[in-house]
Amino acid sequence: MKRLFLLISLLVLSKFSAQTWATEDQYIQKFAQYAVEEMEKYKIPASITLAQGLLETGGGQSILAQQGKNHFGIKCKEDWTGKTMKHTDDAPNECFRVYDDPKQSYEDHSIFLATRKYYTNLFNLDMKDYKAWAHGLKKAGYATNPRYASILIGKIERYKLYEFDEVNSKEVLYAVLKKYPDLKDDRSFMAQLEPSKKVKSEPVTLKVPYKATSYAQQQKRVERIKSKAEVLNSILIKSHPNGGLKYIVIPEDTNVQFIANKFKISDSKITKWNDLQSDVLRKDDIVFLESKNSEGNTPTYKAEFGEDMHDIAQKFGVKLNKLYAKNRMDEGQKPSVGQLIYLIDKKPRN
Structure with a gap:
């Protein structure tokens, strides 16, 4: 009986382990389609786009990717009118673009490269020469990491992403299946290969009975709005990417004296350390609680x-x-x- 139980357990485990992928493999399976579609529209190698997505999101795990659907770390810039979020990258509290879904992020990445003068020379390169594109991106200033090109090339060659440069958008799912044959046991993936067999489900209408509530009960459901004083008193000290300098981000308009009293530092030091010309501090201002450095953390x-x-x-x-x-x-x-x-x-x- 024990042997039979052990055999069944092994069979079950083998079935599930076949579909247990590393995060980067999952990322390729999910987003290769978008990379190939963008290649067809903008002539950017799918291998490059996919490798950049892998790198920028840490295999889809980054805060920007999960909360902002931003897969390429594109910052707001002066021409962005969509939703935004604050995130610490090279510097604290930087403004990044937020998308409704990752597909928008992929297309915006293509538009970003195709319309910026810094990247014009990239489009003179052979679309299937991923090495030239990787070095071209670094030369054009896409990233500050001196190893950026070699990292991209490493990911492309490790996962053979150059294979996606050879297919069109109708073939990409078969290319993914060829790379990951165990996906044949994944019903949701296989369903994408046979779109004609998909059954359109009718929307379900739920009838919810109305229940009257008192004003007091309604008020309890409303999130309590913090007062300005409470917000200011909840400021947390952060560590700056430039050498771990201690700094804060001002959550509400205030003044130097308030910050000086809160952190027990003289107002003259705060004024000097932050090169301030007045006592006024505005919401989202960056304020250092120690002297700044003579150089930055990026060239x-x-x-x-x-x-x-x-x-x-x-x-x-x-x-x-x-x-x-x-x-x-x-x-x-x-x-x-x-x-x-x-x-x-x-x-x-x-």
Whole structure:
């Protein structure tokens, strides 16, 4: 009897283990279709798009991918009018695009590359030369990681993503099945291969009886709105990507004196450390609780619409006077949109 039970258990386990995939395998199975469709429309190698998605989302596990459906880490920029979310990347509290579904993110990624002047030369490359595209993206400044090209190439070759450069959108599911033959036991996946056999389900109408409630009961269901004082008192100290500097993000309009009293730091130090010209602090301002660094944690940054040098200094935890000096700019001079701002000295010091 025990042997029979053991045999049944092994059979059950083998059936389920056949469909237990690593997160990156799952990502490929789910999003290869989008990558190939974008390749057909915009002539960007599917292997490159898929590898970028894998890398940027950590196999679909990143906060941006799960909460914002943003698979390529595209920031808001001046021309974005859709939904947004705040997230810490190179700097705290940066603005990122939010999509209704991942398919929109894939298409926006294609449009982003196809319409930005920095990436024009990419479209002169052979669409099936993924290595040239990987190096071209790094050269054009898509990412600050010096190993970005080699990481993309590594993922493409590890998962043989170049195979998707050879198929069209009607063939991609068969290419996925060829790569992962155990998917034949996955009913939901196999159903995609036979769309004509899908049965359209009729919407179900539920009748819910009306139940009167008192005003007091209704009020209990309404989420309590925190007062300004409660919000300010709940500020948490964070660790900045630039060397772990201690900083906070102001949740409501306040002043330097309030922050000084709360964190037991003199207002003169807060003013000096943050290069402030007034006592006023606005919602979403970044405020450091210690002296900023002389350099950033990334070599360069392209100025965005509406930013001044103080905004950039706070974003990257760099002393404002050092930032002006690195870029040979006068105090008070504003950067133009898209201007390359140096956060680290161009040449090593002697």
